[in-house]
Amino acid sequence: MGFVSPVLSSSRSCRRHVLVSGVDKRRSWAEREANLSEQLEKRLLSGEQLSPTSIQRRIVAASRNGDVESAEKWAGYMKQGGYTLGTPTYTSLLHAYRQACDPERCLLLLEEMRLDGDLPNEKSSYEAVRAAISAEDGTAVSEIVAYCFRHNIPISRSSLNASLNLLMRLGKVEQAEDIIRFMRSAPNPDAVPDIVSWNVMMCGYSRNGMPEKTLATFGGIIYRRQSEKPTISTFNAVLQALLNIRQHKSNKSAGAQFVVRTMGKLKIHCDVQTATTLIRLVGEIGRSEVVKVERWFSGHQTFKPDLFYFNAVIEAYARCEDLQSCSRTMEEMDILGINPDARSFNLMLKVQGSEDDANALLAEMRSRKIDPDVYSYCALLKREPKNSAEGIARIVQMAMDSGVAVDSRLQSAAIRAAKHDVKGAELVFRFLAAKLGVDNLKDASFMAFLYVCGVSGRSDLAVRIVYAMKKAKRVPKPACYREFAKGTRESKVAEHKLQPYLFVLKTLCNVTDDFDLPINRVRIKF
Numbered sequence: 087m088g089f090v091s092p093v094l095s096s097s098r099s100c101r102r103h104v105l106v107s108g109v110d111k112r113r114s115w116a117e118r119e120a121n122l123s124e125q126l127e128k129r130l131l132s133g134e135q136l137s138p139t140s141i142q143r144r145i146v147a148a149s150r151n152g153d154v155e156s157a158e159k160w161a162g163y164m165k166q167g168g169y170t171l172g173t174p175t176y177t178s179l180l181h182a183y184r185q186a187c188d189p190e191r192c193l194l195l196l197e198e199m200r201l202d203g204d205l206p207n208e209k210s211s212y213e214a215v216r217a218a219i220s221a222e223d224g225t226a227v228s229e230i231v232a233y234c235f236r237h238n239i240p241i242s243r244s245s246l247n248a249s250l251n252l253l254m255r256l257g258k259v260e261q262a263e264d265i266i267r268f269m270r271s272a273p274n275p276d277a278v279p280d281i282v283s284w285n286v287m288m289c290g291y292s293r294n295g296m297p298e299k300t301l302a303t304f305g306g307i308i309y310r311r312q313s314e315k316p317t318i319s320t321f322n323a324v325l326q327a328l329l330n331i332r333q334h335k336s337n338k339s340a341g342a343q344f345v346v347r348t349m350g351k352l353k354i355h356c357d358v359q360t361a362t363t364l365i366r367l368v369g370e371i372g373r374s375e376v377v378k379v380e381r382w383f384s385g386h387q388t389f390k391p392d393l394f395y396f397n398a399v400i401e402a403y404a405r406c407e408d409l410q411s412c413s414r415t416m417e418e419m420d421i422l423g424i425n426p427d428a429r430s431f432n433l434m435l436k437v438q439g440s441e442d443d444a445n446a447l448l449a450e451m452r453s454r455k456i457d458p459d460v461y462s463y464c465a466l467l468k469r470e471p472k473n474s475a476e477g478i479a480r481i482v483q484m485a486m487d488s489g490v491a492v493d494s495r496l497q498s499a500a501i502r503a504a505k506h507d508v509k510g511a512e513l514v515f516r517f518l519a520a521k522l523g524v525d526n527l528k529d530a531s532f533m534a535f536l537y538v539c540g541v542s543g544r545s546d547l548a549v550r551i552v553y554a555m556k557k558a559k560r561v562p563k564p565a566c567y568r569e570f571a572k573g574t575r576e577s578k579v580a581e582h583k584l585q586p587y588l589f590v591l592k593t594l595c596n597v598t599d600d601f602d603l604p605i606n607r608v609r610i611k612f
Contacts, residue, residue, distance in 0.1 A: 144156070144160040145157050145160045145161055145164075145175055145178045145179065146178045148160060148182060149178040149179065149181040149182035149185070150181075153182065154182045154183065154186050154188070154191075157178065157179055157182040158179070161175065161179060170202070170204075171202070171204070172204060173199070173204045173205075173206070173207060173210065176195060176198075176199045176204060176206070176210065177207075177209050177210050177213060179195055180192055180195055180196075180210055180213035180214055180217070181213050183195065183213070183214075183217055184213045184214075184216050184217035184220065186217075187217060187220045187221040188217060188221070189214065189217045189218035189221055189223055189226035189227075189230060190226065192213065192214035192217045192218070192230065193214065193226070193229060193230055193233060195214075196210065196211075196214055196230075196233060196234075196239070197233075200237060200239075205239070206234075206239045206240075207240055208240040208241065208242050210239070211230070211234050211239050211240060211241040211242070211245060212241075212242060212245050214230045214234075215227065215230055215231065215241070215245040215246075215248065215249055216245070216248075218230055218249075218252075219248055219249065219252050222252065222256070224252060224253050224256045224258040224261060225261075227249045227252055227253060227261075228249075228253070228258070228261040228264065228265065231246065231249055231265050231268065232264070232268070235268045235272065240274065240276075241277060242276065242277075243269075243276055243277055243278075243279075243280060243282075243283070246265060246269055246277060246279075246283070247280075247282050247283050247286055249262075249265055250262050250265055250266065250283060250286045250287065250290070251286050251290075253265070253290075254286060254287070254289070254290025254291075254293065254294065255290070255293075257294055259290065259291070259294055259296065262287065262290060263287075266279060266283065266287060269283065280314065281307070281314045281315065281316060281317055281320065284303055284306075284307055284314065284320070285317065285319045285320055285323060287303055288300045288303050288304060288320065288323035288324070288327070289319070289323045289326075291303065291323075291327070292323055292326045292327050292330060295330070297326075297327035297328070297330045297331035298327075298331065300323055300324065300326075300327035301324065301327050301328075301331070301341075304316075304320065304323070304324045304327075307320065308348065315352065316348075316352065316354070317354070318354055318355075318356070318357050318360055321345055321348070321349055321354065321360055322357075322359055322360040322363055324341075324345055325342070325345060325360060325363040325364050325367055326363055328341045328342060328345075328367055329363060329366055329367045329370070335370065335371045335372065338367060338370065338371055339368075339371045339375060342364065342367055342368060342371070342375070342379075345364075346364070346382075355388035355389075356383070356388055356389060357388075357389050358389040358390065358391060358392055358394070358395050361383055361389060361391070361395055362394050362395045362398045363398075364379060365379060365380070365395065365398040365399055365402050366398045366401065366402065368402065369398070369401055369402025369403075369405045369406075370405065372406065373403070373406035373408055373411075376399075376402045376403060376406065377411075380399060391422070391424075392424065393419075393424055393425075393426070393427060393430075396415055396418070396419050396424060396426075396430070397427075397429055397430055397433065399415045400412050400415050400416070400430055400433045400434060401433045403415065404433045404434060404436060404437050407437045409434065409437060409438070412433075412434050412437075416430065425454070426454070426456070427456065428451070428456050428457070428458065428459050428461065428462060429461070431447060431448075431450070431451045431456065431458075431462065432459075432461045432462050432464075432465045433465075434447060435447055435448075435462060435465035435466055435469065436465045436468050436469055437469070438469055441477075444466055444469060448462070457488070458485075458488060458490070459490065460485070460490050460491065460493060460495055460496050461495075463481055463482070463484065463485040463490060463496055463499075464495060464496060464499040466481050467481055467496075467499045467500055467502075467503040468499065468503065473503045473504055473510075474504075474507075474510060475504060475507070475509075475510035475511075475513040475514050475517075478500050478503050478504055478510070478514050479513075479514060479517045481500070482496065482500050482514075482517070482518070482521075483521075486521070492518070492521075492522060493528070494528035494529070494530035494531070495530070497518055497522075497527065497528055497530055497531040497534070498528075498530040498531060498533070498534040500514050500518065501514050501515055501518075501531060501534035501535050501538060502534050502537060502538065504538065505537065505538045505541045505573070505576075506541065506542075508538055508539065508541075508542040508544055508547065511535060511538040512535075512547075515531065515535050518531060524558055525558070527558075529560060532551060532554075532555050532560065532566065533565065533566055533569040534569070535551055536548050536551055536552075536566055536567075536569045536570040536573070537569045537570065537572060537573040538573060539551065539570055539573065540569070540570040540571060540572060540573020540574040540575075540576075540577060541573040541574075541576050541577050542573075542577065543574070543577045545570070545591060548570050548591055549591055552566065552591065552595060562595045563595060564595055566595045567591055567595040570591065
């Protein structure tokens with residue numbers, strides 16, 4: 087046997103030691119801590135006086151493991167020994183409550199700390215806020231933050247921003263606005279809102295359907311808070327708000343131009359997410375704006391376009407019914423090696439000029455090994471404003487033959503495709519009932535047919551449909567009447583011709599409050 091160097095031998099043993107898994111290390115550490123806690127507890131119960139440092143270490147070890155009972159037990163032993171807990175011990179208990187996602191105990195412990203004369207520090211408030219965030223309890227977050235501001239307990243801006251983010255995500259906008267008011271009046275400059283705080287508020291407003299507040303906040307950042315430099319997230323939130331707000335195209339165009347100019351002045355480079363939002367926005371304005379923005383991006387490209395960006399470009403051109411530009415965008419994707427998905431083709435299917443073109447596009451999808459999904463067939467149904475019942479039935483049969491489930495989306499799209507021909511819609515409804523069975527018809531099918539009845543002004547047929555729902559053991563809801571009322575907005579039938587059946591329809595649909603129903607606010611054109 088050859089000579090083995092002691093250096094090599096020791097290095098091999100070190101490598102074997104390193105290969106011990108982290109799980110085994112944590113398990114051995116936990117077992118060692120448990121044995122030590124058991125020994126110390128026996129000594130304590132035998133009458134021996136332990137030092138406060140030893141007890142505090144047991145509390146820290148228990149809080150690391152998330153063992154709330156052990157942490158509280160050792161805190162009780164510390165009080166029995168006549169020792170004060172102190173801020174570090176209280177913070178360890180808060181950490182245990184945080185791991186247990188118990189914000190109520192955190193709030194009680196903060197009160198206990200304050201009454202004992204141990205003023206909670208920033209770490210204490212951090213643990214309490216994080217406990218409420220982990221539990222996703224918006225009310226607890228608001229209470230903890232309000233308590234900290236009320237009693238001058240230091241709280242970091244990162245904790246406040248995380249609280250704002252949770253509240254906006256949960257839809258608690260008013261509570262988030264209360265926190266931002268606390269932050270603006272905070273004497274501590276570290277708690278004053280920064281650009282991250284305002285970005286969270288703006289994104290939250292957009293997410294909760296309040297684009298006007300997003301734009302108002304952006305105006306405050308640009309015109310009043312000159313010290314806060316906007317980031318790319320700021321502009322992305324503004325563009326999202328412009329996309330969601332109901333404004334004239336000229337106002338949206340002016341807003342988009344202002345955003346682009348401001349980004350240029352501040353030398354903020356556009357990322358792919360903001361570019362995608364901007365393309366979607368200008369797609370609502372017109373083709374010239376889409377071409378202008380796309381050319382600007384190609385000349386000043388500071389981001390790598392992805393599938394979502396190109397889908398937004400295809401959607402923008404599809405809105406303008408520019409199929410040539412859609413095909414050119416698809417070619418650019420092929421050059422860059424970005425594979426289109428089903429959505430890329432579905433956006434183009436909506437605006438195909440003829441059935442042959444649509445079939446050719448479906449064939450191209452299959453050649454790229456992309457199976458048409460339910461949205462593909464819904465797009466085919468939306469392709470023409472006036473579809474025949476036979477054509478609609480053929481598309482539904484194609485979907486069934488390809489293995490696509492005829493769910494509520496496809497059923498509703500099939501019936502709404504014949505909205506200008508109530509007899510055709512009735513034939514489609516009967517076709518679906520025959521193919522799927524009445525029990526497998528979704529409520530969306532009945533509601534879509536009620537919408538078609540509203541478009542054609544056939545309130546008598548709507549009553550028959552509601553009776554059919556009751557016969558099929560479906561419960562007609564006020565939403566059914568709302569769909570019929572939505573259809574009447576598009577009809578030109580005099581209201582007095584609808585009136586004999588409206589009372590019956592309202593009664594069958596359990597309508598008790600007329601204020602929310604649009605039919606009572608519709609002005610019928612004679």
